[in-house]
Amino acid sequence: MSGAENNGLSRLLSGEPAALAHAISIVDNELPVAKDILSAIQPYLGKALVVGFTGPPGAGKSTLVNRFIGDMRRQDKHVGVVAVDPSSPITGGAVLGDRIRMSEHTADAGVFVRSLASRGHLGGLSVSAARIVDLMDAAGHDVIILETVGTGQSEVEMAEIADVRIVVLAPGLGDDVQAIKAGILEIADILVVNKSDLPLAKQTARQLKGMLVLRAAPEREVPVIETNALDGAGVSDLSEAVMNQHTQMYRPSCRLNSQSRYRRLLAQATGRLAEKLVQQQENADLDAVLEALTNAEICLDKAACRALLMFKSDSLND
Amino acid sequence: MGEIKPEKISDVSEQVEDTNAATERWQIEYKTQLGAEQAIHNRSGIEIKALYTPQDRSDTAYLEKLGFPGQPPMTRGIYPTMHRGRTWSQRQLIGLGTPEHFNARVKNMLKAGASALSLIPCNSVYRGYDCDQVEPELLGTCGTVVNTVEDMDTCLRDIPLDKVSVALNDPLPFTMLAQMLAVADNQGVSWSKITGTSNQSDYISHFVANHMFYRLSLPGSRRVLLDAIEFCTDEVPSWNPLSVVGQHMQQAGATPAEAMGLTLSTALQYAKDCQVRGMDPNKFLARFTFFFDISINLFEEIAKFRAGRRLWARLVKERFGVTDERLMRFKFHAQTSGCDLTRQQPLNNIARVTVQAMAGIFGGLQSLHTDGYDEVLSTPGEGAAKIAVATQNILKHEAHLCDVIDPLGGSYYVESLTDEMEEEILKVIHKIDDQGGMYSAVENGFVQAMIGDSAISFQEQVESGEQVVVGVNAYQEQEDASARPVLERPDTGIMQEQVSSLRKKKAERSQVSVDRATKALRETTQSEKGNILAAEIEAVRAGLTQGEIIAVLREELGFGHPLIVA
């Protein structure tokens, strides 16, 4: 890194917001100096508590996050927020509106908020979300909140980054609690039933507790907390539960040992690349495989093997 | 339509045959001359044909669908005499600078023959702040700075409150109303003689659109509105504490049918809330009034108002069981829509406002505000305001628009369109019913999404040129910027004086009284039994400013964060 970049790095490590913001952009845009910055901050990671919030739209997640930030600030913690919204698959653009619910904290110097677009990443979190969380960690934030909408794979992705994983549900959302994907129960460290003033809330909480018993590892305790983000009821219970989870964590922070995450990301990326190549390549060898497949001379799995073997390195230039 | 009394059956079938032949002939000639055509739809999505004939009026039950003015179904008007008895009140909005300035302008207008006045406060007041709490650049530019009861007293000096009808642009929690009632006491005018309307009392419309007026949380607003309606029903019986507003939603992009449907749904919600509180529909419904935007779609707007009027009469009967016909009256004020006006070639706006005004008049409004042609350029100047008033007088006296009640009644097109608009409006009402009523529907963003979609849809029509806007996407001209009117700004010195005078008043008042009144206001708010409007009146008497009152209510009831949908 150049002298100027070193300077930027030290400003980042000392917590200067401008340097952090700039570094985030460099990483999000995958500029050349990004890898230098990321490797330079490695020794400084691991101090922050990363709390992930996910859940279906309409559960009041953003409003709850807003309250949670307030609680953290009351405990004098420096908070970083990474709020992720989906990019349009057609235009690549995005309207990022998570700040709307966090208006109380807009002017608070102890809160740093960055809105991220998923940038085409199918799972809902951008590839750089984890790295951006790292930057905030290195910059000295005590608590980092990762907020995503629970669609597609984002729960899984959030699970790989966050230390404490919170799933926010609302009573009567999209039919029954039975509709909740089983995956959520495996992932959540804390389940929240928001809109606790609604009549169905208690029932939903009970149903969730019942379902927790059916998990793969039922001995792991997962609190089910009722909150009302609008008036703040239950939020201090949530904060307490988060702190408890942190001190008694059943698994170490997997964000820092992230090879499994990158293996999964790599598998997905190679899959997409192979798909693109098969769809678009024109060559005689591929045609032969297709012919054989069409005439049922070989099975699909065999055809896939042959297709993979035929892509030479020069055809892989993007 | 007279009844057909055929002498012979063959005469009728001959007539039908003649009609069918004539229809067919016209259709053929039309198609031959014009060829294939794109279907035309109005803004509410209804397809508009080239011609309407008696065959479009399959239902000729006059009494059932049209009736007479002042009787159900009310389609033709809410009063037997309508504009022949009393032409619509001309309520030109005034608001600029200081209370003294306002008072002077009002006196001029009353001298010139106006019988009603409208008070618009400064944007700082709309947001619930006193003049010493906001940046000085923002003061008095769009309305009058009214912070204390003394300010209100100055505004209304020598204005006989028992003779002049006052419209207060006073969003919930109605601090201006509290101030005005205190001033009435000082004038020795009994509250029973006071007439007028709380123009911006519809907090649901502010939550959805025009957020500047939205100050307290939704549940808090609900409580305060009910307190105000209850208070006024008992203590200020000729005052309309509620004006349900369709203007904001239409200006935010709702189609005319949506705006009417959503507004009626809001009114039904408020009526239900009142009923749940234990109030008598026979009392509170009498004081429900409405306020609409009038867009330039002449016939669509006329049909919208006629359909709305017919629907309201039916809905209050169906849902609240009222039988007194006076309670079925759909009283509305309307304002020509600023959204149709353009910055380009501003004088064209005079023509636009004329058409919009006609739509409102033919629609049967009770009160009309016409915009100045410079509305889109800045706060309207006096010259443009005069033309806006003259427009109304020209329509009244020269075009004789008041000579006949509901002159378009019976028109094949207008009656057909009124029926179709009624259908569209009902669809919207049923959608809101499915959401559990308007309060729930705005809480969960359903209404905002509906309006947002329509806004984008209209924008696309303008972008593609499908909707021509003269001077903007067609018939453009090179314009001379210097030809545009220069706007008047209040003297910054005068505004500074206003701020200093407020500070002085705050320093000179009795802190003991202020503290006592603040405590009482807080306690009333915390208790579910107290009436918040009554407490506000005591508070203004004790010297609290509107900013201070609203701050207390925001603390107790919650700051109003409108649901912003990105």
Place this chain on the structure above:
Amino acid sequence: MSKLRRNPPRVLVTKIGLDGHDRGSRIVASYLRDAGMEVIYTNPWQEIVSVVKMALEEDVDVIGISSLATDHLLVPKLMQALENAGLAHIRVIVGGIVPDLDEVELKKAGVSRVFHPGSSREDIVATVDQLAAQALQARPTF
């Protein structure tokens, strides 16, 4: 996917002052999103110090201020605050109802462009694109 930009322009769309209308700003946000940009969209009534903080944290290229009434009169203060915070590279545009004389003052204060009612999608998108490129060039190094 290849349509995705490497560095999509990031634009803060917000309101200062007292007005609360959001029809215009919502439409502009959708224009910019449709053009592949990332729009940080806020609620109205932001303080100037908050706008500066948001612009800094989100590392935006352009700030779009939606203004009705006289809220635009506060924009020169915003320009000064941005400069004080080391964010002079960020381009600022104003959209809404702005009298001609005020437009002159805003330009003098450093506002790049004022959009009036009736502005076209093409004009807005092309301008923001251009301004974002300028901001990128002018930004301080890390």
